[in-house]
Amino acid sequence: MPEAMKYVIVGTAGHIDHGKSALVRALTGTDPDRLEEEKRRGITIDLGFAHLDLGDGLRAGFIDVPGHERFVKNMLAGAGGIDLVLLVVAADESIKPQTREHFDICRMLGVRQGAVVITKADLVDAEMVELVTVEVQEFVAGSFLEGAPVVAVSARTGQGMPALIETLRRLSAAVTPKPAGQPARLPIDRAFVMKGFGAVVTGTLVAGRLETEQEVEIYPLGRRVRVRGIEVHNQSAGEAVAGQRTALNLAGVEAREITRGMTLAAPGWFEATARLDAAISLLPGARPLKNHAKVHFHCWAAETVAEAVLLDGKELKPGGRAYVQLRMAEPGLYLPGDRFIIRQFSPLATIGGGVILDSQPLRHRLADPSVLAGLEILERGGPEARLALLVEQAGETSESALVARTGWQPSEVARVGKLLDAKQSVLRLGSPPNLYVAARHFETLAARLIAELEKFHQANPLLPGLAKEELRGRLALRASGSTALPSPLLMNGLLQALSAQGKLRLQGETVQAAGREIQLTAEELAAKAAITVAFEKAGLAVPAAQDVLGGLRIDRPRAEKILHILLREKTLAKVSDDLIFHRAALDQLRRLVAGRKAVSNRIDVGVFKEMTGLSRKYAIPLLEYLDRERVTRREGDSRLIL
Ligand SMILES: Nc1nc2c(ncn2[C@@H]2O[C@H](COP(=O)(O)OP(=O)(O)OP(=O)(O)O)[C@@H](O)[C@H]2O)c(=O)[nH]1
Ligand SMILES: [Mg+2]
DSSP states (O other): OOTTOEEEEEEEEOSTTSSHHHHHHHHHSOOSOOSHHHHHHTSOOSOEEEEEEEETTEEEEEEEOOOSGGGHHHHHHHHTTOSEEEEEEETTTOSOHHHHHHHHHHHHTTOOEEEEEEEOGGGSOHHHHHHHHHHHHHHHTTSTTTTOOEEEOOTTTOTTHHHHHHHHHHHHHTSOOOOTTSOOEEEEEEEEEETTTEEEEEEEOOBSEEETTOEEEEETTTEEEEEEEEEETTEEESEEETTOEEEEEEESSOGGGOOBTBEEEOTTSOOOEEEEEEEEEEOTTSOOBOTTEEEEEEETTEEEEEEEEETTOSOBOTTOEEEEEEEEEEEEOOOTTOEEEEEETTTTEEEEEEEEEESSOOOOOTTOHHHHHHHHHHHHSOHHHHHHHHHHHHSEEEHHHHHHHHOOOHHHHHHHHHHHHHTTSEEEETTTTOEEEEHHHHHHHHHHHHHHHHHHHHHOTTSOOEEHHHHHHTTOEEETTEEEOOOHHHHHHHHHHHHHTTSEEEETTEEEETTOOOOOOHHHHHHHHHHHHHHHHHTTSOOOHHHHHHTSSSOHHHHHHHHHHHHHTTSEEEEETTEEEEHHHHHHHHHHHHHHTTTOSEEOHHHHHHHHTOOHHHHHHHHHHHHHTTSEEEETTEEEEO
């Protein structure tokens, strides 16, 4: 198999009995009707699969759909991932209801290319083929199939097949490949047990790549499982690439736990959701859609009931379009840009379709005009405007969260993020820059931080400042109902920026507002002097700190704080829990011990006591202090003077 093989997915569409399956079989040699019941009844019930090499390095995976109106939901499960549609119309019947319905579905799912195939050409004369061709051309006018090739074929005689294959080759060459660089995503259309292998799931890999042995996540199960084996178009393969029909043998899960409509994806990126903001269009022939109406929601292989909340509150008229929030009965993995179909709850009929704009919407207040303005940007805005909006809504968010919210390739998020950073509407923090902060959010927090700091200084004039973590705790912002703290990374960014602007000072873990040196009252200054003098006069034979503080004229808590100020200023030093010395006394001690080196480079407790005239109570803590200060080093019973 050549390296640069290009894979496209070709789907059939059309009314029951118009020859879709016979066509796929005539093209590929594979009968897509695989169920016993399908063979017996001669109709397609569920999706069928086949593949064909088109030449020129092109390989088509076929998805054959049922035409019966009762099985439209199965048709929908296959229609999501197709690149090309073959709109099948029987020459002896022309356009019928499911020709219309399937065509509407393809249009609303955003299928961009395809061909019209007039089947059963052997049953009618050339004039009839001509007539049906004209009818179909009129029918598709104004759509993506306007001007598309029309090929008349017969599965019975083989007439037209070479021309159809040539047409498929030409169309396939022009298909935009599915995005292999995005995190992998595979909507599951089948899950079954294979004897001796365990759970197998199949689907079209609509984005990314998968390798054997890799871990994948199943949504909305929230389970991580291992890919034991991969088959691409029925051949065992080491990896699968976006665009391929893929079967995966999974370890760590039972087939019965998995159902059609679940999604297998690269682990860790995404979140299943039961709430989507979307733009929907209603078909001209549909009934008006009432606010809060229940509909069937079909996206990729998934189907669930959803409540359609019209975001501007009015009834949606046939042929109209609107922004809605879809609240789904069951969660699933959906991303912005995904197309979906809605069907009337009862009686069943396809009534419209749309595109997902936001799969993790904030809780809106209805009638909030900014909601509609935001959706307008998500629908029509360029990448910069869209990313800026998402960052703005979040305040701060990570690059990977933005990948999950946009569905973009990580490198694309980084590229657009850089542009926004250059325009200073978004700040990117961290190295590599992974934290995205809206500039406005940053400014708001910076102002709050300074205000909180000032408030703190006012309330605590004797404290030098506030610990970083405590300050962060005071910056909780109320956003969309929940209280969020700035992350430590953002907090550091704020402190660095404010410190660079000279608005605050950082001293280790302590934050101090600029110009907020401690202001002491006259009484406190007198107490500070008294404490200093008491220790200075004592030399090394220091009194207990409690006795010094107790003798002051100010209250005990204030006295304690002043003692702390002296320790912080390093006028005093704490040598052990209950011994505090004046700096000068300790300096003199260092000199004394250093001077001893002239006699010996060793010193023991006895000599130390003798030299200093101190009792053991002071001598031991002081020697340990000197060890810590690397003036001495304990070796056995004595100490080496360094
Ligand atoms: N004469 C003739 N009969 C055909 C041709 N193609 C299909 N048929 C017959 O038409 C009938 C229906 O064909 P299918 O291929 O099953 O039709 P389908 O569109 O797949 O039907 P569903 O999947 O149930 O929607 C079968 O009896 C086929 O043998 C053709 O080109 N010529
Ligand atoms: Mg069929």
